[in-house]
Amino acid sequence: MEFDLSDEQRILKESVDRLLADAYSFEQRHNYMKEKGGWSREIWSRLAEQGLLGLPFLEADGGFGAGAVETLIVMEALGRALVVEPYLPTVVIGGGFLRHGGSAGQKAAHIPSIIDGSKTLAFAQLEKHSRYNLNDVTTSAKKKADGWIIEGEKFIVSNGENADTLIVTARTHGAQRDRSGIGVFLVPAIAKGISKKSYPTQDGLHAADIVLAGVEVGAEASIGDFDNGLPLIERVVDEARAALCAEAVGLMDESLKTTVEYLKTRKQFGVTIGSFQSLQHRAADMFVALEQARSMSMFATMATNFDDPAERAKSIAAAKVQIGRSGKFLGQQSIQLHGGIGMTMEAKIGHYFKRLTMIEHTFGDADYHLRRVSDSGALV
Structure with missing residues (x-):
C-alpha cells in the first residue's frame, strides 16, 4: 500500500507548515486567544487566502476537490501549532454536512462564504x-x-x-x-x-x-x-473523528520533539538529563506510542472512504482507541520529563496535553470506542 505523499500533497504540507511557523508561535497563540471568541480573524483570513478553507469542497462549489489525506495533512499541522481557529467545526464538520447532505441551494448559500472565510459554523x-x-x-x-x-x-x-x-x-x-x-x-x-x-x-x-x-x-x-438523518450524522462525525486523530498525531509529534529538546538542554548533577539511560528509554517508548498513533491515524483517514458504514465505523473506532491510549501515555510522560515546569501556564507542553485530553473525550473516549469495536465482533 502506498503511503507516500504526492507532489501536490507535499506542496500543501510545506505551505501550511510555513504559514504556521511564521504566524503561530506559542506567544502569538496566547494573543489570539484574547480576541473575541478566542481566535484570530486575521489568521482565519490567511487560512482562507491559502485555500485551506476550500480544500474538501468540490471544484463545482468553488473548492479544490481535495480528499481525506489533505485534511489529515492540515489537521496534523494545526495540531503541531496548537491552532485555536475553528477549522474542525467549520470546514470538517459543517462542510461535511453540506458536502454529503446539502441541497444545491444550501451549498450555494453557505460554501462560498466558508471558503472565503466570512462565515464559520x-x-x-x-x-x-x-x-x-x-x-x-x-x-x-x-x-x-x-x-x-x-x-x-x-x-x-x-x-x-x-x-x-x-x-x-x-x-x-x-x-x-x-x-x-x-x-x-x-x-x-x-x-x-x-x-x-x-x-x-x-x-x-x-x-x-x-x-x-x-x-x-x-x-x-x-x-x-x-x-432519517442519523446515517448522515454518523458519516460526518466519523470524518471528524479521523480529523481529530490527525490533529492528535500533530500534537504528539510536537510534544515528543519539545520533550527531547528539553532532555538535551536541562542539566542535573552537572550533566544533561538526556544522558540518563532510563530517560532515554522513556523517550523511546514515547516514540513507539507516537508511531502507533500515526499508523492508526492513516488507517482512519483511509476508512473515511469505505463504502460500508459499519466497516468505516469499526475502523475509525479502533483508531480512536489507539489515539486515546497513545495521547494519554505520551502526554503524561512529557509532563513528567519536564518536571514541575511542565505544569505551568508558561510552558507549552502542558497546553499540548490539555488539548490531547480534550480530543480523547470528543466524540467518544478510548473506552467507549473499545466497546464499539468489541460489539462489532472485530475482537473475536
Whole structure:
C-alpha cells in the first residue's frame, strides 16, 4: 500500500507548515486567544487566502476537490501549532454536512462564504444526557406549514459563541434514543429564540451552551432526510473523528520533539538529563506510542472512504482507541520529563496535553470506542 505523499500533497504540507511557523508561535497563540471568541480573524483570513478553507469542497462549489489525506495533512499541522481557529467545526464538520447532505441551494448559500472565510459554523449536537450517543436526542423539531419550530438545549458547542450558522440535530418524531426520527437543521445563530452562555474550555478553545426556545426556521433549513438523518450524522462525525486523530498525531509529534529538546538542554548533577539511560528509554517508548498513533491515524483517514458504514465505523473506532491510549501515555510522560515546569501556564507542553485530553473525550473516549469495536465482533 502506498503511503507516500504526492507532489501536490507535499506542496500543501510545506505551505501550511510555513504559514504556521511564521504566524503561530506559542506567544502569538496566547494573543489570539484574547480576541473575541478566542481566535484570530486575521489568521482565519490567511487560512482562507491559502485555500485551506476550500480544500474538501468540490471544484463545482468553488473548492479544490481535495480528499481525506489533505485534511489529515492540515489537521496534523494545526495540531503541531496548537491552532485555536475553528477549522474542525467549520470546514470538517459543517462542510461535511453540506458536502454529503446539502441541497444545491444550501451549498450555494453557505460554501462560498466558508471558503472565503466570512462565515464559520458550529455543530450543536451534545445534550446533557447524551454523552457520546449520537442518537440520544431530545431537542425537538416540530413541523409547521412553512418550516420547523426547534426547542431544546445543546451543550459544549465548539465555536458556538462566534458561529454565524448552527448545525442542530433535533428529533422530528420517536422516542429519545430511537435511531430514526432525527433531523439536521441549519439555524442562523442570530435567530429569534436563541440564547448562549459562552466560556473558555480547558484546552484554550471556546464553547457555548445554547438554548433554542421556539426557534423558527424555513423548510429549506433541513439538511437531507429530516426523518432519517442519523446515517448522515454518523458519516460526518466519523470524518471528524479521523480529523481529530490527525490533529492528535500533530500534537504528539510536537510534544515528543519539545520533550527531547528539553532532555538535551536541562542539566542535573552537572550533566544533561538526556544522558540518563532510563530517560532515554522513556523517550523511546514515547516514540513507539507516537508511531502507533500515526499508523492508526492513516488507517482512519483511509476508512473515511469505505463504502460500508459499519466497516468505516469499526475502523475509525479502533483508531480512536489507539489515539486515546497513545495521547494519554505520551502526554503524561512529557509532563513528567519536564518536571514541575511542565505544569505551568508558561510552558507549552502542558497546553499540548490539555488539548490531547480534550480530543480523547470528543466524540467518544478510548473506552467507549473499545466497546464499539468489541460489539462489532472485530475482537473475536
